[in-house]
Amino acid sequence: MRICVFEHPRMLSEKRFNDIANTPLWSCLMAGYAAAALEDAGYETRLLDSSAASLTFETAADELLAIQPDLLCINTVYFWENTPVFFKFLSELKEKGFSGHINLFGFFPSLVYREIFKSRDGLDSIAVGEFEETLVELADALQRGDTLETIQGLALPSCIKDRKERQRAPVRQIDRFVFPKRLSLDGVVTILASRGCYNHCSFCPVPSFYNQGALWRGRSPENIVKEITGLVDLGVKDFYFADPNFIGPGKAGKKRAIKLMELIRPLGIRFGMETRPGDLDEAILGHLVASGFNSLLMGVESGSEAVLGSIGKSSGPSRASAAIRLCRQYGIEPEIGFLMFVPDSRLGDLRENIQFLMKNGLLDRLDRTVNLLCHRQIVLAGTRGYRIFEEQGRLEKQGIFGFEGRVRFADPRVKQMTDLVMGACHKVLRSMSDDRSPVYWKDPVENVSDRVNQYLIDLFFSLLQKFESNKAPFHISEEKSMITDDINRLIFKENA
Numbered sequence: 001m002r003i004c005v006f007e008h009p010r011m012l013s014e015k016r017f018n019d020i021a022n023t024p025l026w027s028c029l030m031a032g033y034a035a036a037a038l039e040d041a042g043y044e045t046r047l048l049d050s051s052a053a054s055l056t057f058e059t060a061a062d063e064l065l066a067i068q069p070d071l072l073c074i075n076t077v078y079f080w081e082n083t084p085v086f087f088k089f090l091s092e093l094k095e096k097g098f099s100g101h102i103n104l105f106g107f108f109p110s111l112v113y114r115e116i117f118k119s120r121d122g123l124d125s126i127a128v129g130e131f132e133e134t135l136v137e138l139a140d141a142l143q144r145g146d147t148l149e150t151i152q153g154l155a156l157p158s159c160i161k162d163r164k165e166r167q168r169a170p171v172r173q174i175d176r177f178v179f180p181k182r183l184s185l186d187g188v189v190t191i192l193a194s195r196g197c198y199n200h201c202s203f204c205p206v207p208s209f210y211n212q213g214a215l216w217r218g219r220s221p222e223n224i225v226k227e228i229t230g231l232v233d234l235g236v237k238d239f240y241f242a243d244p245n246f247i248g249p250g251k252a253g254k255k256r257a258i259k260l261m262e263l264i265r266p267l268g269i270r271f272g273m274e275t276r277p278g279d280l281d282e283a284i285l286g287h288l289v290a291s292g293f294n295s296l297l298m299g300v301e302s303g304s305e306a307v308l309g310s311i312g313k314s315s316g317p318s319r320a321s322a323a324i325r326l327c328r329q330y331g332i333e334p335e336i337g338f339l340m341f342v343p344d345s346r347l348g349d350l351r352e353n354i355q356f357l358m359k360n361g362l363l364d365r366l367d368r369t370v371n372l373l374c375h376r377q378i379v380l381a382g383t384r385g386y387r388i389f390e391e392q393g394r395l396e397k398q399g400i401f402g403f404e405g406r407v408r409f410a411d412p413r414v415k416q417m418t419d420l421v422m423g424a425c426h427k428v429l430r431s432m433s434d435d436r437s438p439v440y441w442k443d444p445v446e447n448v449s450d451r452v453n454q455y456l457i458d459l460f461f462s463l464l465q466k467f468e469s470n471k472a473p474f475h476i477s478e479e480k481s482m483i484t485d486d487i488n489r490l491i492f493k494e495n496a
Contacts, residue, residue, distance in 0.1 A: 001143045003043050004069035005035040008089070009050040009057050013080035018371070018429055019378055022078045023107050024206055025274075026192050026242040030106055030131070031075040032180030037132035038073075040178045043139055052183045057089045064093060071101045071142055073127075073135055078108040078380075083400045087120055094122045101142055105131040107209050108403065111382030113155040113166065115401035126155045129167040129209060130195075132177055170196070170210050175223040179230070188238045188272075189231060193260070194218040198249040199276075201301075201312045202385035203339070203377050206244050218248050221260035225267075232267050239271040240295075246273040247284065254284050261291040270294050274337075277323035278315040285330045296327060299337040303356025304349040307342055311377070312384065317356055324360050336362055341376035341418040343389065343407040347468050350414065354460055366453040367432070367441055373456055374425030376418060379405035413467045416476055420463055424483045428452060431491050439491055452490050459483065 013019070035047040046067065050060055064072065076086070090102065105127035109116060113126040125148065127134040134153035141148050148154060153168025171177070174195055182189075198216035200207045207214050228239065247257045272295030273288075280298075300320040302308050308316060327334045340353055363369045379386050379395065381403045389395040394408040409415035431437040438445040439452055463479075 001043060001071065001139065002067070002069040003038050003045045003071045003073065003139060004064065004067055005031050005038065005045060005047050006060070006064070006072060006074045007031045007047075007049040007051065008074055008076070008086055009055060009060060010077065010079050011082035011085060013082065016080040018374070018426065019080075022080065022378070022380070024242075024244060025190070026195075026244075027075065027077060027106060028190055029180050029192055029242065032182055033132060033177065034073055034075065034105065034135055035181040036178045037136055038139060039181065041136045041139065047181050047183060049183050057085060061089065061093050061096065065096055065098060068098070069100050071103065071139055072098075073103045073105060075106045076104040076109045077106060078399075078403055080399070080404075083403075087400070090120075091122055101125070101138075103127060103135070103138060105135065107205055110167070110209055111205060111380070112401045112403055114160055115381075115403075117155070117157045117160050119401065123157070127168075128153050128155050130170045131168075133171065134168050167212065170215060170217070172217060174217050175220050179227045185231065185234055185236050188240050189236045190240050190242050191224075191227065191231075192219075192243060193224050193241050193246060194243045194248060197244045199245075199312065199314060200384060202388060203311055203379070203383060204244070205380055205383050208382040208384070216245060216248055216253075218253070218256055221256060221263050224260060225263045228264060228267060228269065232269060237269055239269055241271060241273040243274060245275055245279065247275050247279040253279065254281075257284060258287045261287040265291040268292070272296065274299065276315055277320040280323045280326060282326065285326060285332075289330050289332065293332070296332055296334045297337055298323060298327075298334045301337060301339050302342070302349070302353060304345075304352040307339075307345060307349050307353075310344045311339070311342060317352075321356070321360055324362075335368070336372060338372050339375055339377050340373055340421070341414065343377065343379075343394070343409050345409075345414045346411055347413060347417075347464065350417065350464055351468075354457075354464070358457075363453070363457055366428070366439060366444065366449045366456075369453050369456055370425045370428050370432070373460060374422045374429075376422065377407075379407055381405070417463050417467055420476065420479055420483065421460060423480055424456060424459060424487060427484060427487050428456065428491075431487075437491060448491060452487070455486065455490055459486075 031047060035045050038045040048063065055063060101124045103125045109126045110128045113128055116126065125138065134151060137151045138154060141151060148156060155166040159166055195217050196210045196215045197206045198214050200214045247253050270292045274297040276299050301311065301313050303317045305316055324334055357363050357372055362372060379389060386405045389405060389407045396406040398404040398406050432439050432441045434440060438448040
């Protein structure tokens with residue numbers, strides 16, 4: 001039986017090019033984990049990565065028709081308004097003579113599997129939730145010619161006829177999963193030390209994907225080190241842990257992390273990670289830095305206690321400020337996960353946000369400022385926030401299968417300010433991606449970059465003051481035009 005695990009091509013969104021929350025970071029390892037599980041079960045499995053092989057949808061179809069696997073498992077990623085191209089690709093693949101069983105897995109299809117089956121023919125199954133054991137059981141059943149109806153975690157087209165939950169119960173001891181198959185070891189290598197999250201923030205799809213609620217499971221330090229050692233033997237020195245929460249909950253989480261640091265210290269690696277402010281203290285940071293820790297993404301999300309409460313974030317601004325100071329004491333400059341705008345924000349929350357960022361010295365360079373000022377809450381199907389806003393009658397379903405939720409803001413002035421600030425930031429971000437621009441991210445002209453950075457900060461305060469002093473909306477279109485002219489002048493004309 002021939003099996004192919006496929007990473008499909010992605011297409012850049014025109015409007016959402018800077019929004020990365022459509023799928024969690026560890027999705028980059030999903031195809032590798034799927035291929036490894038199937039190989040470990042004895043199946044001839046090919047991992048086909050469109051990015052590594054420079055495939056378009058057209059050339060990928062030719063490749064798959066040439067392989068003609070009996071089972072095609074696709075790590076399916078939502079890529080905003082271009083996602084329908086993927087489903088058109090599946091239909092055309094069938095029309096061109098592909099005869100194998102097509103299965104989708106990953107965050108996106110798991111969270112809207114019924115909606116997919118309701119509107120798409122030619123798709124055979126979807127693995128819902130944690131997928132490794134589901135895919136192996138699927139391959140076993142196909143090989144034997146058995147029914148697929150009894151496989152845990154497998155949704156079939158017949159699922160639209162009932163409301164039975166198809167999500168597979170997550171594995172508790174995740175050391176049992178074999179290490180992911182990798183096609184490249186260039187650059188920083190991504191690794192996963194745990195699965196899930198011990199919190200259930202309203203904007204995050206991770207708890208919904210695994211458990212419809214909080215659940216964190218860590219690999220044993222010995223198991224993680226075994227994988228790292230094998231990669232070090234192949235020449236890898238730089239790693240990034242893709243875990244939503246690397247350290248894990250409570251005293252047990254810190255104890256496990258410290259043991260892991262003691263085991264990897266002799267390997268001489270460098271690594272980055274993601275965690276929450278409440279997970280950090282002097283003891284854990286000392287062990288981390290001594291073992292090669294050099295980069296951090298910290299999920300702060302807001303400088304407003306009210307907003308943090310509304311999104312289910314348990315760690316407050318004061319704890320976040322303390323964690324930032326502590327990181328700097330150990331020579332780590334943290335990058336910050338931050339939601340400047342959420343649908344329930346008030347103008348006072350925006351002021352608390354900008355004051356928090358200023359107080360903690362986080363608006364000091366353009367590449368960071370432009371991102372912190374423009375990120376907003378993304379509401380995706382399957383998340384707790386999507387359900388809450390839908391129940392409140394404030395959500396308009398958008399995107400294919402209604403995967404995105406457009407939410408009516410509690411305060412229309414906050415919505416207008418969101419549009420203005422994000423429009424300005426996106427204008428700057430597009431210039432930063434242009435290698436002819438003086439603010440090109442790889443080689444910015446320092447005085448131009450500093451000018452634009454200060455302009456964005458001043459713009460935020462200026463707009464906030466206007467909205468606070470005038471409850472009636474002013475002429476938004478005129479304001480947008482002036483902002484665009486200002487940015488063009490700052491980046492190009494003043495540097496001519």
